[in-house]
């Protein structure tokens with residue numbers, strides 16, 4: 001979850017993979033020999049073009065999809081460069097935290113979306 005002020009980076013999941021057409025945060029699978037924090041930084045750079053730092057671990061949850069079980073760990077991140085933008089080809093866009101509940105995310109994202117609204121929805 002990459003946050004700048006009230007906004008988070010999200011995109012519509014591409015065709016050709018699981019759950020096309022639903023919104024997602026940047027992310028992907030842990031590779032051998034990397035820590036979760038390294039994977040977060042790598043996936044954000046690969047997917048969005050932005051260099052991010054991990055601000056804090058958020059939580060972990062398990063979910064069983066038709067395409068298989070997942071264990072999802074969420075990390076709150078911020079871009080290192082204050083004005084940097086995601087690459088246009090990435091499809092990632094900034095959306096206000098108050099808009100996130102109106103977007104269709106994978107079912108495993110439900111709890112974390114509610115928590116983000118609680119924590120950041122009152123910011124100026």
Ligand SMILES: Nc1nc2c([nH]c(=O)n2[C@H]2C[C@H](O)[C@@H](COP(=O)(O)OP(=O)(O)OP(=O)(O)O)O2)c(=O)[nH]1
Nearest residue numbers: 017018023024025026027028029030070106108109
């Ligand atoms: N990236 C991402 N994945 C999510 C979110 N919510 C959610 O349930 N998932 C699930 C979907 C997939 O089962 C799994 C991530 O796998 P993925 O299909 O996106 O990852 P990937 O294969 O592209 O990974 P990689 O090759 O880039 O390492 O986590 C989310 O907000 N972002």
